[in-house]
Amino acid sequence: MSNSKNKWLIPLAFTNIYVIWGITFLAISFGLKGFPPFILSGLRFLVAGILMIGYLLSKGEKANSLINWKKNAITGILILTGGTGLVAWGEQYVTASEAAISIATGPFWFIAIDRKNWKYYFSDKFIPIGLIIGFVGLVLFLKGSVNSNAHAIADGSLRITAFVVLGLSSIAWVLGSLYSKKNPASQSTFMNIAQQLIVAGLASFLIAFFRKEWTGFSVSAVPLSAWSGVLFLIFFGSIVAYLSYIWLLSVKPAALVSTHTYINPIVTVIAGWIVAHQSINGGQLYGLFIILLGVLLTNVTKYFKLSKRSKVKIRRVRRFLNRTGRPYQPI
Numbered sequence: 382m383s384n385s386k387n388k389w390l391i392p393l394a395f396t397n398i399y400v401i402w403g404i405t406f407l408a409i410s411f412g413l414k415g416f417p418p419f420i421l422s423g424l425r426f427l428v429a430g431i432l433m434i435g436y437l438l439s440k441g442e443k444a445n446s447l448i449n450w451k452k453n454a455i456t457g458i459l460i461l462t463g464g465t466g467l468v469a470w471g472e473q474y475v476t477a478s479e480a481a482i483s484i485a486t487g488p489f490w491f492i493a494i495d496r497k498n499w500k501y502y503f504s505d506k507f508i509p510i511g512l513i514i515g516f517v518g519l520v521l522f523l524k525g526s527v528n529s530n531a532h533a534i535a536d537g538s539l540r541i542t543a544f545v546v547l548g549l550s551s552i553a554w555v556l557g558s559l560y561s562k563k564n565p566a567s568q569s570t571f572m573n574i575a576q577q578l579i580v581a582g583l584a585s586f587l588i589a590f591f592r593k594e595w596t597g598f599s600v601s602a603v604p605l606s607a608w609s610g611v612l613f614l615i616f617f618g619s620i621v622a623y624l625s626y627i628w629l630l631s632v633k634p635a636a637l638v639s640t641h642t643y644i645n646p647i648v649t650v651i652a653g654w655i656v657a658h659q660s661i662n663g664g665q666l667y668g669l670f671i672i673l674l675g676v677l678l679t680n681v682t683k684y685f686k687l688s689k690r691s692k693v694k695i696r697r698v699r700r701f702l703n704r705t706g707r708p709y710q711p712i
Contacts, residue, residue, distance in 0.1 A: 391632070394625035398641040401622040403648020406477040407656060408610040408618065409469050415607030417594035418469035419585045425611060426461055427582025429619035433575035442572055449566035450576055456564075457577030459557025461623075462584040467550035474543040477653060481646035483547035485519050488512050488643070488679075490555040491636040497563075502636055507678045512636070515643045515675025522646060522668030555639070562630045570628055577627075578619060640679055643672045 412421045434444060444450075464484075472480050489512060492502050502508050566573045589595060629638045647669050 391629070394629050395641070397622045397625035398629070398638075399644040400648055401617050402626075402641060403481065403645040404652045405614060405618040405622070406468070406472070406481045406645065406649045407652045408613040409472050409480075410477045411606050411610030412614060413469065413472060413607070414610075415603030416611070417589060417592075417598060418473060419466055419589035419592060420594050420598060421611065421614075422462070422466040422469050423582045423585030423589060425582075425614040425619050426457075426578045426585060429615045430575050430578030430580075430582055432615075433571060433620065434579065437569070437572050437575060442569065444568075444572060444576065446566075446568065449568055449573070450580075452564050452566045453573050453576035454580040456557050456561040456573075457579075457581035458584050459553050459560065461557075461577060461581030462588070463553030464550045464557060465554075466581075466585050466588070467546050467553065471543040471547040471550070474539045475547070478646060478650050479544075480547055481642075481649040482519060482522060483544050484551040484554070485642040485646060486516075486548065487551050487555060487639040488636050489516065490552055491559070491639045494555055495559055495635055498634060498636070501634065508636065511675045511678030513675070514678060515640070515672050518668045518671030518673075518675055519643065519646070520668075521671055522665055524664055524668070551642075555635075558630055558635055558639075561627065562635055565631065570624065570631070574620075574624055574627055578623075637679060640676045643676050647672065 409421070412425075416424065438444065468480055468484065471483070475483070492499070492509070492512065495502075566576075626638065626641075650665055
């Protein structure tokens with residue numbers, strides 16, 4: 382029963398992190414129209430976490446283990462405050478598409494840092510080949526996406542700093558993901574995520590305090606477009622997609638889960654074209670095709686093994702039915 386259930390959950394979870402997180406980059410840019418970056422991050426994380434933990438506590442689930450809070454605090458601060466919070470800061474100086482592309486080094490950091498699975502990653506030749514091809518596609522995609530007039534700012538050095546910070550956010554995300562995978566808390570995935578969101582939200586608000594983001598900030602001055610971005614970030618980015626991501630880390634290799642960083646820039650550009658009327662050029666489409674090819678190669682062995690396993694099971698069923706005299710009727 383559980384295997385049948387996972388067959389539906391796995392592609393659904395991958396779809397969530399591929400599509401929703403791609404739109405999330407655009408939603409952050411909308412949120413930044415009314416919120417400073419770490420106030421924006423703190424609000425989305427804390428509200429999502431409170432909603433989740435309130436529901437779980439009403440159902441009788443406990444949240445009184447200090448060890449679990451500690452583990453989830455480390456994961457939440459690394460992945461959410463460090464990873465996503467720095468993305469929000471970076472999007473002040475680069476476009477949503479550029480931010481999505483900049484953190485797409487995630488799969489390479491996963492392989493470099495996840496020494497425990499080096500044997501697995503490099504024994505399957507398609508995984509490193511797929512990651513390299515995906516990176517080439519990202520370079521082509523970046524060449525077609527970066528437009529010096531798309532996000533004009535007074536100080537060009539801030540753009541360089543933003544790209545460096547976005548790279549650091551990718552490393553923080555990887556470290557938090559690997560820590561979560563190797564140090565799982567002994568409670569439900571929902572409770573783990575709720576605790577991670579709450580701690581990340583509080584940490585983001587603390588950073589906002591030290592950065593003096595609260596000075597001069599007025600809720601009444603926030604436009605409707607920024608509120609719409611925040612609502613999307615809370616319910617879809619911080620609950621649906623993040624839940625899918627943490628669950629996938631528990632059932633799939635981290636480097637494969639991290640392939641969402643290849644698809645997110647594509648979704649971001651398409652969403653920007655539809656919602657914000659941003660253009661898509663031929664260079665971006667060419668890079669898109671190369672990226673998809675790389676993602677396909679990182680998963681090709683898995684699909685082959687599943688297909689081969691299914692054929693073996695069918696042959697066994699046929700042999701059994703032949704011995705019992707029953708006809709084989711495929712569903």
